[in-house]
Amino acid sequence: MKTPFHHIFDTDSVGQTINPLPLNHLLRWANLEQIEPDTSSPKTLFLGIDIQQDFMDNGALGVPGAAQDVIRLGQFIYNNVEKISSIIVSLDTHEPAQIFHPYWWVDEDGNHPTPYTVIKPEDLTNGKWHAIIDPALSKHYVRQLEKVGKQLCIWPYHCINGTTGWALENQFSNLIHFMSVAANIPIQKICKGQHPLSEMYGIIRPEYSTHDNTNIELLEKIATFDKIVIAGEAKSHCVLESIKQICEYYYDKLDITRKIYVLTDCMSDIPGFEQQSQMAYKILVSKYKINLVKSTDNFL
Known part of the structure; x- marks a missing residue:
C-alpha cells in the first residue's frame, strides 16, 4: 500500500459531519494503487453492520465507544486489504412514522x-x-x-433515510470506497428496517412479519466465503441479531457458522444491555462455534 493510512482516514474526524478528506480526491489516488489480492489467502468477506453517523458517540442513537471502534476497524481493513475479497455493509434505514419511534x-x-x-x-x-x-x-x-x-x-429517531445521520460514517466510507477502487474489492450495500410495522435489527429478516421476508440470497452469498469477518454497531443489538440470524439459518451446518469471526474490539454495546449481550455471545460461541477475536489478532 503506497498511500499512508492517515491520507485516507482522518481519525480526528470520525463521527463528525464534516469530512476533511473529499472522496473524489481519494479515489484519484486509489486509481494509482493497483493493489494485487493475496491469492494464497482464504476467500474473505467483511460484513459491516450499521456503521453509520447516527450510531457514533454523538449521533442520534449514539453508542458510547463507537468512534474508537471505527478507528480500530479502519486500521484492520487497511492492514488486511490484500486479504479481503468482498465487502457488504448494511444501512439501518427508517422514517419517523415507524412502530419503534x-x-x-x-x-x-x-x-x-x-x-x-x-x-x-x-x-x-x-x-x-x-x-x-x-x-x-x-x-x-x-x-x-x-x-x-x-x-x-422505543428508540430516538435515528437513521432517517436521506439524512446525514443515515449515511455511512465518513472515514469508514472513505476507506472502503478507496479500497474498492485500489484493490478491485466489490461493495454491496443493504438497506434494512424500512417496514413501518416491524423493527429489523438483523440483516436477514425483521423481528416479526406475517410473510417470510428472510433474505435467502444474502445468506447463500455469505456461505460461499471461507471466512466471514463481522463488526459494527451496536454489539448488543444489530450486530448480535445479524449473527444470530445467520447462525440460526445454518443451525445444522457448523462448517459455515465456524467461519464467522467477530471483531470484539470494533463494536460496543448500547448502555444497559452489556450483561445480556455478553451472555448471548457466549451462547453463540458454544452452540455455533463462532470465533470472537480482536482486530489485532492474526486470524486471516
Whole structure:
C-alpha cells in the first residue's frame, strides 16, 4: 500500500459531519494503487453492520465507544486489504412514522413515549399506550414479540433515510470506497428496517412479519466465503441479531457458522444491555462455534 493510512482516514474526524478528506480526491489516488489480492489467502468477506453517523458517540442513537471502534476497524481493513475479497455493509434505514419511534404511540393525554420506553402487551390492554397508526396490527406485533421473548423498545429517531445521520460514517466510507477502487474489492450495500410495522435489527429478516421476508440470497452469498469477518454497531443489538440470524439459518451446518469471526474490539454495546449481550455471545460461541477475536489478532 503506497498511500499512508492517515491520507485516507482522518481519525480526528470520525463521527463528525464534516469530512476533511473529499472522496473524489481519494479515489484519484486509489486509481494509482493497483493493489494485487493475496491469492494464497482464504476467500474473505467483511460484513459491516450499521456503521453509520447516527450510531457514533454523538449521533442520534449514539453508542458510547463507537468512534474508537471505527478507528480500530479502519486500521484492520487497511492492514488486511490484500486479504479481503468482498465487502457488504448494511444501512439501518427508517422514517419517523415507524412502530419503534415515539411518533407511533400516545398515552391517554396525547403524550408520545420518551426514547427507551418499553411497550408491553399489558400496556395496550390497560390503555397506558395506544397506537395512532394501525392499532390492531400494532397490538398484534407487540404480542407476537412477547411470544418469542422480545419486547418493543422505543428508540430516538435515528437513521432517517436521506439524512446525514443515515449515511455511512465518513472515514469508514472513505476507506472502503478507496479500497474498492485500489484493490478491485466489490461493495454491496443493504438497506434494512424500512417496514413501518416491524423493527429489523438483523440483516436477514425483521423481528416479526406475517410473510417470510428472510433474505435467502444474502445468506447463500455469505456461505460461499471461507471466512466471514463481522463488526459494527451496536454489539448488543444489530450486530448480535445479524449473527444470530445467520447462525440460526445454518443451525445444522457448523462448517459455515465456524467461519464467522467477530471483531470484539470494533463494536460496543448500547448502555444497559452489556450483561445480556455478553451472555448471548457466549451462547453463540458454544452452540455455533463462532470465533470472537480482536482486530489485532492474526486470524486471516
